[in-house]
Amino acid sequence: MTRPGPRVAVVGGGLSGLVAAYQLSLDLPGAHITVLEESAAPGGALATTDFPSGPMELGAEAFICRRPEAAGLIDELGLTDRLEHPGTLGPAILTGGRLEPMPTGTLMGLPSDAGTLAGVLDPEDVARAAREPEIPFEWPPGADVSLGDLVAERFGPAVVRRLVDPMLGGVYAARSAGLGLRQVVPGLAEALDKGAPSLTEATRRLTARRATGPVFATLNGGYRVLVEALGRASGAEIATGSRCTAIRRDGPGYAVDVTGAGGTRSVGADLVVVAVPVPRALPLLTAIGGAEAAAGSLSGIRTASSAVVALEVDRALDLPQRSGVLVATDEPVPYKAMTFTSRKWPHLDDRPGHLVRVSFGRLDDDEVLDSGDEALTRMAVAGLADVCGSDPIVMHSRVRRWQDSLAEIGPDHDATIAGIRGELAQRVPGLELVGGATEGVGVPACIGSARAAARRLAAQWQD
Ligand SMILES: Cc1cc2nc3c(=O)[nH]c(=O)nc-3n(C[C@H](O)[C@H](O)[C@H](O)COP(=O)(O)OP(=O)(O)OC[C@H]3O[C@@H](n4cnc5c(N)ncnc54)[C@H](O)[C@@H]3O)c2cc1C
Known part of the structure; x- marks a missing residue:
């Protein structure tokens, strides 16, 4: 008699959780997979919003296409015809109050x-x-x-x-x-x-010996296209508005406690993937019993918060012919970078206005994030006015904050992660930790990490 497919709980419906769900659906076709996502929509830091003129990214906007993970997944999902590459404009550095081209x-x-x-x-x-x-x-x-x-x-x-x-x-x-x-x-x-x-x-x-050809790519229609394709291809139940509050042992498997609009419930799982930022994963791992040492090592990884102000401004503004502005850290401005989105990506240059993203917040230098959304927007607009030499007319704006979402990948990070993986495999079999704090920050790294973890879980289940 064949045993029924496993019940899988994926905690966190960002890119890492969705990719893990997709890979598990390939490797364990009979699995019943539930993705528990606390917010109203999956995607996490892949967050495409809609301006009246079309999609605009509030989180990640691109990926390195010279690494195989993202391009490979996009191909597998039949999205290759959506790929877009940046034009030829390079960034400027803001230093000493001047914009200087990035040196060659x-x-x-x-x-x-x-x-x-x-x-x-x-x-x-x-x-x-x-x-x-x-x-x-x-x-x-x-x-x-x-x-x-x-x-x-x-x-x-x-x-x-x-x-x-x-x-x-x-x-x-x-x-x-x-x-x-x-x-x-x-x-x-x-x-x-x-x-x-x-x-x-x-x-x-x-x-x-740098390869020629584009370094970065994005998707026409925005990252939303990838998020939706992953959700569909995984066949997973995507439970939005479902916050995981605890993971407990339950016989040979786990019980995952979830709070949502309907109250609190418990989801039984043979396999669990934890795909949430470090500070959110820590209490979950600590409470399981057995994973304290892994949680202890994980707690040494620091995370940074940031915010993105997305703007569409009237084309009367004389936006520099650059892909954006990178800011020297001794420069007395509150933002850390600007992307001239519609200059950088030719496929977005047909919008009625210029698209611009202004980013705030660095690790150990994030007091600016205490400002309210209106104040951040004012700072973004004032920064843009300085850089362009005249005031922009703002057509649309949106602010999105990213709490603890980027991990500091310090020296010896790989050894720390190998130690955490070893601990988890031994003490909490059937549970994997994935995401930007593990195999590295960024879209390709998250895809690689999630696929590898899902394959390990599938192999364990099939043993
Ligand atoms: C502003 C910004 C710009 C970026 N730009 C780029 C870029 O251009 N290129 C690139 O390659 N990378 C970029 N990155 C990095 C990349 O987006 C991330 O590394 C990647 O998307 C992280 O995915 P993740 O699923 O691991 O985590 P997240 O996207 O953080 O997803 C975690 C999910 O878990 C949910 N969650 C948290 N706690 C719980 C809980 N207890 N229960 C249920 N759900 C929970 C959250 O709501 C979230 O949806 C950027 C990141 C940010 C923040």
Whole structure:
């Protein structure tokens, strides 16, 4: 007699939870999968809203298409004809009150030739960066260090403040001092492992063999298209308005307590996927019994909050011919980045107004998020006016806050996660933790993490 398919509870209906549900539906076709999502709609940080002129992203807006995970999933779901790529405009750096083009030949803000940094750095800082190849460099192969500390030591702190932190700020919401070199720029760590004699040379080797073709992609219609396709393809029951308050052991499986409009109920599950941000996962793991050590390690991973103000403004505004503005961390403005969305993405340039996103909030520098939505919108509009030299006429605006949604992926993160995975496998079999705090921040990393965890669960069930 074949046993019935497992009952699966996925806690969190963001990208990671939806991908885990989809992969489990492929690997365990008889499974009954319930995705428990506390908000009114699935998607989490994939959050497409509607302006009267069309879709606009309030969370993630793109993904790196040179990594295989997102492009592969999109292909599998039959969405390849929806792919769109950015145009050729690059970003500007806001530094010293001026907009300067992002220097050429840089990798995540690291220079391969300090001579290109003149517009962004003061002459003495350019000279300091230029001396980097002459400074003796000890690199033990396999070393894992803070990206920001290494760049500050080798090139000088101005390169961190004016290039590396602004470049990384949009993706990580943490400063590079808290991010691991190996996690954020693995190719650079490999070039150093292979004997590159300096950071300049390691960067030069990578930029020289950089693949041609687009680096980023997005979906026509917005990320909503992916969220809906995943929901459909997984066949999962997507229970929105359902907040998981506890996960308890129940015989060989689990009982997942859920609070929603109808009150509190308990969902029985043979397999559980926890796909929520770290501070939300911690109480759930701590209360299960057996997962305390894993929760303890997880609690060491810090998370950042942020907010996005999305604007459509009248085209009378003279928006710079740039994809957006990255802000040096010593610049006295409240926002950390602006994307000129309709300049960056040619398929969005047919809207009646210019589309612009203004982002706020970095780890350890997020007091600005205490401001109300109206105040954030005013700051966004004032920033845009400064950058453009005249006041925008706002046609539409929307504010979205992201609480604790981006994890700080520090040095030794991979070892920490391997330890957590080992603990969970041993102490709470049938339960997996996925999401941006595990195999890395960003859409491709979340897809990879969720698929791998779902495959492990399926293999365990089939054993
Ligand atoms: C503003 C912003 C911009 C970004 N831009 C990009 C980008 O351009 N490219 C890129 O690759 N990445 C980007 N990222 C990162 C990327 O979007 C995320 O790494 C990814 O979407 C995270 O997905 P997730 O499912 O792991 O987590 P989340 O999206 O945080 O989803 C978790 C879900 O769990 C739900 N939840 C939480 N607690 C509970 C509970 N107790 N019970 C039930 N449900 C619960 C939440 O409501 C949420 O829907 C961005 C992130 C943000 C915040």
